[in-house]
Amino acid sequence: MPLSDHDDLDLVTLGQRIRHARRAKGLTLGALAATVDRAPSLLSQIENGKREPRLALLQSLAVALGVEVAELIKPEAPSHRAALEIALVRAQNSPLYAGLGLPHVNASSKMPTEALEALVGLHAELERRAIEQAATPEEARRANAELRQHMRDRDNYFTELEKTAAGFSATIGHTAGPLTERAINDLTAHLGFTLHRTADLPRATRSITDLRNRRIYLPLPSHASHDPRTIVLQALGHFALDHQEPVNYADFLRQRVEANYFAAALLMPESAAVDFLQRAKAAKALAIEDLRDTFAVSYETAAHRFTNLATHHLGIPVHFMRVGEDGIIYKAYENDDVTFPTDVTGAIEGQLVCRYWAARAVFASPERYASHYQYTDMGRGTYWCTTHVERTSDGDFAIDVGVPYAHVKWFQGRETTNRVTSTCPDPTCCRRPPAGLAERWADHSWPSARVHSHLLAALPPGTFPGVDDTDVYAFLDRHSATASTQGP
Template structure:
């Protein structure tokens, strides 16, 4: 439209409003301005742009000033609702529903329009929340980490639930077996089924209609992973989870199911008994805790953080760090100054090069934990670090405590010591003056950018999961 004229839909509504007030039909007003009734109908429905001469004629025929006809607000509440409905039904979100449009004819009351438009607004709000942008993910992760820090990383209700479920399976001691996990599933009315064709976007799928939990093949290496995935799937039912309405809720549900699985694989009563004996004998070690319950080093390290403060009366920190030094996951309630960005997020931040979590990559012997004391601006900390590797990259797992609590751990006698002054950039981020002077302005590296840093998780009922693939999978297996 020409500059100064309103949105075509609003203009059409205003023409219809004034025509109705004057008691004119489409044909009567059309005849007054030299248009067929069908042509005027297109203008009123916002589908044709009128000429300026036509606008002048319409204003004259309706007895209003041209400026009033061209005002940018809807002429009535009803008109505003019709405009909102039109915009909502022309959106990609509405198109994705596959529903026919609703025409706001006279028989549709204002109250009905209010309800329909309100539903559209809620759909838009939920769709916006379900798209987990990197910023939203960082904010949600930070909120969750702070929440767990306040609770000492300990969730007593889930601890109790896990103890009850493990006892009911017949488990008494040692590592939780696959058979005992299957019994737990059967008590909930589910059968564990191992398949080769799970959708790439899923780790497991629960068929609520037929009482099945689909998992990857039982022959893949690492029994801990399969037991954990089955327990996580069961946790959704035991904890009464419903489809998440926000990314915050999605993350919290994921934390809860991971916590439940860990609490089953390393039950509190048995774990605390094991750790208390080790503490009394001053030989606490994550690798011993890991081996006693047949889990991964990371699972044992995280489980230790659940129990350390509430059950062993000690503060602690945990780090999972990528081979390039980026912090992938972290927790602390002992004052260790984790690197953060301006929003308080730690994910993706570089860990100090002097910390054990990074220096461990330099060691040739990667089969045992590496021990180190590190002096920081917040005090001295003792760390035990174990390195590992996935198909994609290497990583390190670190559990540490303040200096005065190192006495309970094996490895406390280490003479390895480092000094870290981070976040002061002079510590490990800034090149020496001579080197910087020589090469400043002479280098142009090509940065390696991880695509997931910029990409939001695909939206769906569950962020990151392709609903269509899941439904096709279930349909293919429903009759088996």
């Protein structure tokens, strides 16, 4: 029986407490191993926090060391020296240190405490400076990380949103197949709004709702890079879900995710989508493309909806990414333990994906717009991904859905021979250019970087991030006269 029932158990601290008790008892590692009838190498791994002991072994260790099990599993470090060693291990295991490509330092008993204090202090200062550099978008990064964890805790499935969407679907009589324009008009009228298309929407907006005249303004179809139905449903979702004006960036993000979820649940009702996916799984023929075609939605919308339903209804852990052609992550979600690149604050958005991952490899494929399947061997295991490139007015984006190797048997495309290895965040994987290339150009190049300001801005002026209130109010002013004379 493992010790996983102890949620707060930290293996590094546990190992340090065992080592501290062993040394206090005057036992060598070999002597303790002989007493509990285990290999010294096993105990070494446990003391170094690299292996979790089973409860029976922990009880044997406690007896041999003359302490209670409760003493060994306390969350506090047993001494100042042990606290420093724990801090060093954690610092060297962080993505921040891994990205430097420096060797790990083993805090052996021969290392002076002063040297250990200096190393830990240097790591703390390194982290402080990295956090300081990220201070400007700190609110946005923290809010994104917290929301992503909330989605992960729920397996990206929200019962209350499904129920709300199902109620509206029943109201407009949509149970399966593509959602029609007539059904959307019925939903709009049911919520007390009218739809109006215009060519002069402010560039930073997808839609604008005039609450005074109950009008929703939308872009002309030829100017929209998104499914027009999705834009309408997202706008209606805020009112169907009784959203109030967001009080901060975290509230804004939550509302956006809920409105997007609501729109997808209307486009692909849970009952019909789950029935389709369960039949596809039984036939070992799951494919995002088939889900897309069945409900006549975009590939990205189908991929999002799949992540809503895959774990809850199919028992399949999954990850999702939307990645630009430059390798930058715009959206991401996982509950399958894939190791996304993160910054020191834990943020994923704006990070660069390993160039060997499917979400970037697809752009180098001669059949860029065909479905791309790939196995990627990573430190935590092998993952299989299905990736599709969508063209937008802002450029090409890779929509990537992946699962652990154990679950690839349910999917079309599992027979692919595309297979790569990724060791990121180790900089020798893909972050450092080949030595010969670097030697030729390192001192003879000066790129001018394009700043992804929308990913870096924490909370621009105005209630809604990235939207200039003056533009919105001026737009409504221009259209208010028409609204008051024509009526709804």
